[in-house]
Amino acid sequence: MNSPLELNDPVLEISGLSVDYGFGPDAVHAVADASLTLRSGEVLGLAGESGSGKSTLAYAVTRLLRDPGVITGGSAVFHGRDGAQDLFDLDAEEMRELRWSQISVVFQSAMNSLNPVFTIGVQLTDVLRAHRKDMGRAERKQRAAELLDMVGITADRLRSYPHELSGGMRQRVMIAMALALEPRVLIMDEPTTALDVVTQREILQELGELRERLGFAVLFITHDLSLLVELADSIAVMYAGRIVEHAPAEQLFRNPRHPYTEGLLGSFPALHGERRAMTGIPGSPPDLRSLPPGCPFHVRCGYAMDACSTDVPELLPIHWEPTEPRRAACLLHTDGFEAPESLKKTAEIGSTL
Amino acid sequence: MTENPEIPVLEAKNLVKHFPVRRGWAIRGAYVHAVEDIDMALHSGKVTAVVGESGSGKSTLARLLAQRTSLTGGELLWNGGPAPKGGRAYSSEVQLVLQDPFASLNPVHGLRYILGRPLKIHGTADGKSTDEAIKALLERVALTPSEQFIEKMPHELSGGQRQRVAIARALAVRPKVLLADEPVSMLDVSIRLGVLNLLADLRDRERLAILYVTHDLASARYLADTITVMYAGRVVESGPAVTVADSPQHPYTQLLLSAVPDPDRDGAPRLTGAGSPPSLIHPPAGCRFHPRCPFAMAKCKVQTPPAITVGDAHTSACWLHESAQTTPAADTTGAA
Numbered sequence: 001m002n003s004p005l006e007l008n009d010p011v012l013e014i015s016g017l018s019v020d021y022g023f024g025p026d027a028v029h030a031v032a033d034a035s036l037t038l039r040s041g042e043v044l045g046l047a048g049e050s051g052s053g054k055s056t057l058a059y060a061v062t063r064l065l066r067d068p069g070v071i072t073g074g075s076a077v078f079h080g081r082d083g084a085q086d087l088f089d090l091d092a093e094e095m096r097e098l099r100w101s102q103i104s105v106v107f108q109s110a111m112n113s114l115n116p117v118f119t120i121g122v123q124l125t126d127v128l129r130a131h132r133k134d135m136g137r138a139e140r141k142q143r144a145a146e147l148l149d150m151v152g153i154t155a156d157r158l159r160s161y162p163h164e165l166s167g168g169m170r171q172r173v174m175i176a177m178a179l180a181l182e183p184r185v186l187i188m189d190e191p192t193t194a195l196d197v198v199t200q201r202e203i204l205q206e207l208g209e210l211r212e213r214l215g216f217a218v219l220f221i222t223h224d225l226s227l228l229v230e231l232a233d234s235i236a237v238m239y240a241g242r243i244v245e246h247a248p249a250e251q252l253f254r255n256p257r258h259p260y261t262e263g264l265l266g267s268f269p270a271l272h273g274e275r276r277a278m279t280g281i282p283g284s285p286p287d288l289r290s291l292p293p294g295c296p297f298h299v300r301c302g303y304a305m306d307a308c309s310t311d312v313p314e315l316l317p318i319h320w321e322p323t324e325p326r327r328a329a330c331l332l333h334t335d336g337f338e339a340p341e342s343l344k345k346t347a348e349i350g351s352t353l
Numbered sequence: 354m355t356e357n358p359e360i361p362v363l364e365a366k367n368l369v370k371h372f373p374v375r376r377g378w379a380i381r382g383a384y385v386h387a388v389e390d391i392d393m394a395l396h397s398g399k400v401t402a403v404v405g406e407s408g409s410g411k412s413t414l415a416r417l418l419a420q421r422t423s424l425t426g427g428e429l430l431w432n433g434g435p436a437p438k439g440g441r442a443y444s445s446e447v448q449l450v451l452q453d454p455f456a457s458l459n460p461v462h463g464l465r466y467i468l469g470r471p472l473k474i475h476g477t478a479d480g481k482s483t484d485e486a487i488k489a490l491l492e493r494v495a496l497t498p499s500e501q502f503i504e505k506m507p508h509e510l511s512g513g514q515r516q517r518v519a520i521a522r523a524l525a526v527r528p529k530v531l532l533a534d535e536p537v538s539m540l541d542v543s544i545r546l547g548v549l550n551l552l553a554d555l556r557d558r559e560r561l562a563i564l565y566v567t568h569d570l571a572s573a574r575y576l577a578d579t580i581t582v583m584y585a586g587r588v589v590e591s592g593p594a595v596t597v598a599d600s601p602q603h604p605y606t607q608l609l610l611s612a613v614p615d616p617d618r619d620g621a622p623r624l625t626g627a628g629s630p631p632s633l634i635h636p637p638a639g640c641r642f643h644p645r646c647p648f649a650m651a652k653c654k655v656q657t658p659p660a661i662t663v664g665d666a667h668t669s670a671c672w673l674h675e676s677a678q679t680t681p682a683a684d685t686t687g688a689a
Contacts, residue, residue: 049541166629196406196568201612201624223542229616253616267542269549269575271598271615278575280546284511 010079011184011217012038012061012103017074019053019060028288030056030069032241035315038185043211043218045232045249047225047264049285053241054221055108058187062105063087063095078103080184101131104178106171108190113174114162120173121158124148127180147176151206168199175207182214189221204231226268229253237261240286240296243315247326255345257318257328259301262343295331303340307331320344360433361394362562363418363447363530368393369426370413374634385633387413389586390427392660395530395562400552402565402577402594404609408630410586411566415534418564419449445475448523452535454515458507464491464518465503471525490521494551513544520551531555532564537572549576570613574598579666582606585630585641588660592667602669605642640672648673 019031031053038044048054059065061076076087080102090098099105107113115123124144128135135143145155151172162170171191178186192200208231211218220232228235229249236246237260245258256262263281283300286292292299298308308331315329320339332339368391371384388410395401395418405411416422418429420439429436437443451457458467468487472478478486484503491499494517507515516536523531533552537545553576555561567573573580573594580597582590582605590603601607608626615622628645631637637644643653652672660668661675 049543168629196629197612197614198406198608198624198626199629201622202627205621205624224614225542226616227614230614230618264543267546269546269571270617271571271574271610271613272617275575275595277550278546279550281543282547284513284544285541 008039008042010037011040012036012079012219013075013077014038014057014061015075015077017057017060017076018072019056019065020070020072022068023070027070029291030241030288031060034074034238034241034243036236036243036246038217038219040184040217041211041215042234043220043232045228045235046219046221046238047223047228047235048238049223051240051285051288052238054238055189056241057238058105058189058219058221061087062099062103062187063090064105078185097131100127100178100183101181102183103185103187104181104183105187106174106178106189106191108193114170116162118161119158120148120160120162120165124158124173124177124180127177131181143180147180148173150179150210151176152202166199168195168203171195171199171203172206175203175210179210179214179216182216184216185219186216187219187221190223191220192227193222193224200227225264237264240288240291242296242329244297244330245326245328246315247324247328250349251324251326254347254349257326257333257339257343258330259303259332259343260297261328263300295329303332303343305331305337307337321346361396361430362432363395363436364430364433365391365393365414365418365427366430367391367427368414368417368424368429370410370417370422371425383634386636387586387633388417389636391583391588393418393581393588395564397529397562398556398560399579400556400563400565400577401579401581402567402573403581403583404567404570404573405583406568406609406630408585408633409583410633411568411583412534414583415449415532415564415566418530419444419447419532421449441475445477445526446528447530447532448526448528450516450519450523450531450533450536453539454512454519455539457519458515460507463504463506467507467518468503468522468525471522475526477525477527486525490525493524493555494518494521495547496521511544512540513547516540516548517551520548520555524555528561530562530564532566534566535568536565538567538569545572552576570598570609582609585636586633587641587657588670589642590667590669591660592664592669596664596667602663602667602674603642603671604646604648604673606669608645640670 015035017031017034020027021030022028034057046054060071071088077084078087121144124147125140128140128143144158148155148157153169153172192203222228232249234248235252236243239260245261252261256265266278267280281300286296294309294311295313298304311331313329313331315327317327318324318333319335331337368388370388371386374383374385391414403411403414417424420443465487468490469483472483472486487503488499491502496502496514496517537548549572552563556563565577577594580594581588584605590597590606601610611622611625626645626647631641639655640653640658643649650672658670658672660670663669663674
């Protein structure tokens with residue numbers, strides 16, 4: 001059904017996206033000038049702490065922002081079945097058509113977004129009833145059974161109510177529902193945060209297999225950077241509403257360029273090797289209502305210079321390795337400054353990932 | 354006060370907790386077997402981590418040790434003798450820090466009140482003025498400058514700072530034992546280590562006995578001296594932290610470790626087992642892990658395995674150790 005798309009063709013191009021909560025001088029800039037490209041068949045990880053704007057970005061792109069959230073600038077070009085269109089230009093009805101059939105979302109507390117008074121079967125067929133009007137009743141039921149089977153749940157569960165399923169199964173049902181119409185883009189906002197590690201691992205493995213079979217692209221939002229390193233093809237790190245670094249996953253893990261990424265990676269105790277004291281990142285996460293001037297991270301940054309408190313760095317290719325497919329928003333990597341050795345590592349990337 | 358390092362400050366023997374299941378008004382005679390026959394010893398100057406998934410009984414264990422909920426069976430020993438039966442005598446020695454610092458601090462009170470209460474109730478200000486004692490507490494948990502923090506309300510603090518206040522409140526009564534139930538899981542990643550390092554500091558400088566309850570094996574390995582792994586209300590493995598994390602012996606610990614995100618792992622992880630934990634109303638007979646265990650034998654379905662010594666201070670409750678010294682798949686790195 002999908003028109004042929006080459007792997008690595010962009011499917012969703014977000015550029016210059018800015019989102020405010022509120023108006024005027026009191027507005028909180030939750031997302032500022034964020035640009036990201038999601039390519040077909042790719043898993044793009046979006047990492048950040050609470051309040052970094054990662055969920056707001058997902059809500060904005062799907063036009064599901066609640067008041068007082070306002071998209072104040074930028075575009076989100078979606079390359080769908082009917083050609084490229086800017087999601088922010090569509091009216092509500094066009095957006096409703098597109099949403100779920102081509103872009104679907106699995107939200108943070110998705111497990112709790114199932115309606116407790118309807119069976120799984122009714123809720124799965126409801127999606128089909130709304131978007132596939134030509135499907136008959138028996139056909140819908142069969143498709144629902146297929147979908148459940150796809151995520152490893154037997155079809156007899158169609159008659160179960162949500163409370164009869166475990167958290168992991170409910171999350172699988174949500175993923176099945178999100179994939180019901182074979183979307184091109186799946187946005188997942190902390191889909192496994194509430195689950196146990198074993199269940200999380202099982203779901204992620206299933207997701208990987210489904211992606212290989214169905215070829216959708218995933219925007220995977222999480223605070224768990226160590227999970228993304230395993231899962232994602234490339235990773236974007238957000239801080240205080242801005243994307244501060246974007247690089248291929250293993251590059252970002254082995255050779256971080258932004259001091260915040262470096263600090264974040266140093267905040268996860270290792271599972272192997274010598275036990276050593278680690279420090280995390282000093283200071284507190286930023287308060288979006290009173291961000292420091294200049295680079296929002298400079299107050300917690302060990303490498304901060306005078307210029308950092310005045311200039312807001314842009315997300316640019318690294319000055320001294322301009323050909324690498326990566327960007328960082330840090331003055332240290334711009335012309336005229338010398339980055340410290342720890343942010344200039346060029347360790348070999350293993351071939352196993 | 355003399356303390357014998359051999360005798361644990363707080364020791365639990367054969368702890369059992371069953372919660373009655375109610376439907377409407379009637380108790381149906383069914384029970385949730387939340388904690389079953391657990392031995393645990395907390396030594397001063399040591400961190401003991403309890404690792405388990407949700408529903409494994411780790412939080413119930415912390416509450417039992419704090420005497421916040423009554424024991425169905427077993428006993429608590431304090432310095433080798435019977436522990437005081439709850440009340441102020443007990444809470445002045447054993448303090449509990451809860452998971453959610455956004456819920457555990459009363460939002461209508463400032464820090465002066467929140468930290469002043471335990472000082473007054475337990476009379477632990479030590480001749481200093483209450484304000485001085487509060488400032489000293491704030492400094493112990495690295496909330497400086499303390500003269501500014503004492504004036505603040507909880508909503509003015511970040512999650513990490515709130516958790517530090519919750520820890521300071523527990524320290525106010527000068528306890529010997531600190532029970533921390535998932536103290537960092539609600540905090541942002543970048544500030545978790547700060548709180549973990551604070552706990553390590555309290556262990557090293559003040560010789561506190563700390564119970565660190567968590568679902569995160571990596572942080573347990575980082576902080577703890579001993580790791581105890583729980584599954585479905587029972588202890589399945591216990592031993593020195595690095596040994597348990599690096600060469601787990603129990604099949605469940607191996608499964609857990611194979612599922613943890615690990616950027617250093619080569620290739621995709623191989624899960625050693627599947628499924629989800631059992632219902633604790635009707636837990637499986639024998640070893641509670643046997644329905645998920647890839648190595649399950651006939652014996653596992655009938656008899657509960659005892660804790661079998663597999664190394665120096667390292668025990669694993671698995672029948673596989675009865676004959677062999679290690680399980681068939683002690684290698685969990687997933688390297689093919």
